[in-house]
Amino acid sequence: MKKIKKYGGLIFVSIFSLFVGLGALLTNISTKEETINSTDSSTISLSSVQQTTEQTVSARSVSDADIDNYIKGKQYFKPYDIIVNKVTSWEQQHFYVEYDEDAMGYPYYDSEATNSYIPNTYTFEKGYAYLVNAALADRGAGIFELNNGTARWNYEEVRTYASFYTPNIMEPLYSNNSSPLKAKGTWDWLGCDANIKYSNDDGYTWDNQEICSVIDSKWQSKLNDIFKGDVVNKYVVNGDMILIVPSENFTITRNSTSLQYAFEAYIHKGKLLEGDWTAPVIGGTVNLSVNVDNQPSLEEILSHVKAIDETDGEVPITVTSSTYTPGEMKVGQCLIHLSAVDAAGNTGTGVITIHRFDSTSPSIDGQDSYILNYDHDITLQKVLNNLTTSDNVDENLPLEVVSDTFSGNEHTLGNYQVVVRTKDLSNNYSANKTVNLAVKNQGNSVITAPKEITVTISSPLTLEALKERISVVDGYDGEVTNYTIEGFDEYTRTERSVGINTITISYTNSGGNTATATIQIKKVDDKAPGIYFDSGYFVMLAPGETFTMDQFKEQAAKVLKINVEDIIDIQGEYDTSTEGSYVMTLSLADDSTQEFTILVGDTNKAPSFTFKDIFSKIYWIVTWEYCVANFLHFNSWNWMNWTLAVIAGLVVLAIIGGVIFQKKKKK
DSSP states (O other): OHHHHHHHHHHHHHHHHHHHHHHHHHTTSOOOOOOOOOSSOEEEOSSTTOEEEOSOOOOOOOOHHHHHHHHTTOGGGHHHHIIIIIEEEEEEEEEEEOEEEOTTSOEEEOTTSTTOBOOSEEEEOTTEEEEEEEEEEOTTOOHHHHHTTOOOEETTTHHHHHTTEESOTTGGGTTOTTSSEEOOOOBSSSSTTOOOOOOSSOOEEESOHHHHHHHHHHHHHHHHHHHTTHHIIIIITTSOBEEEEESSOEEEEEOSOOOSSOEEEEEEEEEEOSSOOOOOEEEESOEEEEETTBOOOHHHHHTTEEEEETTTEEEOOEEEEEOOOTTOOOOEEEEEEEEEEOTTOOEEEEEEEEEEEOOOOOEEEEOOEEEEETTOOOOHHHHHHTEEEEOSSOOSOOOEEEEESSTTOTTSSEEEEEEEEOBOTTOOBOOOEEEEEEEEOOSOOEEEOOSEEEEETTSOOOHHHHHHTOEEEETTTEEEOOOEEESHHHHHHTTTSSEEEEEEEEEEOTTSOEEEEEEEEEEEOOSOOOOOOOTTOEEEEOTTOOOOHHHHHHHHHHHHTSOGGGEEEEEOOOOTTSOEEEEEEEEETTSOEEEEEEEESOTTSOOOOOTTGGGSHHHHHHHHHHHHHTTTOGGGOOHHHHHHHHHHHHHHHHHHHHHHHHHHHHO
């Protein structure tokens, strides 16, 4: 217990230094963040003893006036200023956890035991400065080491002490500027070479090492006075210490945290001199989010920030540095560093953090529709290359393909879509851009066919034979066989009649384009007539001529303009070896009947037609055709030839008689 009490003072000093450091932030300690620059400079890193001197220090003496003049307005010398110049007297408070030996001979610690002293509450008072020190014994230390002072101690456990209380007194050091615990910074020891955790992004250049050396000496001397000798060596030199100067009374409350090892803490409480030691507090809108498309001016931002001093009221604010330029199209964080000085020379600092954001979506422009022939060379990449992105802040934004039905179908007829979007660096997405692509067959097919085909009526042209002479080729559809032939039915119906039939070949390809070609079928007569049809429905056959029932049905169907299958039945018989007239009755699919007369006889002789028959024009056509055909063949004359010959003879005789009569009359 004596050992603990001996070193308890050192622990108390360390914890007390921590509290005093926090208090300095909230009251008289200035929080101005700046970099010291001068011609005589040394550089100190965040490591407590690494420094590089860039020149030889002058050998002149340093007075208190030099020091006061040097440190005026410099935030990281305020702890020295408070400790050396503003505190009139110090009192020490010692907090600790005692230890005992358990049944196994190991040290036992209990922060709730009655022989321990860690208060349930502690109040930091306005008008005082507090230095806080603390230390923990190594967990491996035993009773012997603790009792004989040979235990290892962790001299940087002021944070552990702080964790016993709510709120945590360490938090205001870095985050909560509104806390009444105005402290800023922790030190390995208090002096010019202190490892000052002042700012995450600022460094410091020490511009007069001689003054720093004197300040360090004065500081250490003062701390030695406070901690009375070896306590300084144990806690101040090797351990953390915070300085707290509350701007108002502030109470912390013990929580349930327990310890499992020896602990000592010292708090030194020093009375501040009367006067205004509290710096102005800068508050208001110190965190601001602005859209890059609507950035306020610096004056507008400052109009929402005020610096209030507890003595002087509102005091002017000065911008010490700024990374904010209104109108700059950049996204990110900008800092505006501010300071305010009251009438007593206390300087308060603040930082306005501006978060510049972008909420404007980018856009996509470019060709949004294509009509392509099937043999085009457009690819997805070419489609994307024809699109451009634009944004109010960012450039060269990449395109993201949301969906794509075009790839893989580039040369297949159909309608396809490519949907793309983009986003800027602030994750603002553009509207989807849809590109429509229609792949079509835009060409015409090529039809190859003869312009004219000559056939005899005795050897009609079949459809298959016609198709063999036709070729239809399409660039996309390939060789085509399903083309359309028009006019061939008419040719078939009149295939035994001399004349010309026009056949039309057409094909509409997969693109809807129609190609056409025509063929003239010229029918010529290569034999004497044998079969004739007309409205009288006669069939004239020469004796012995071959004429089957199937031929009869086929010819009858053509005359009636029906299909052969529509002739259900035929009643009657004929004999081509015997001259005569044969009547054939046809039963048709529409329940009607038709009669055909088959005449078998010498076509050079007048057939024995009925009175009705002679009014059939086929009779007269056939008779006249044979009459003309046999005109030069006297032995083949028919009745019409003889009739015309008699009429011609009578006409000649009449003319001769008339001539003779006229001559006699004149005489």
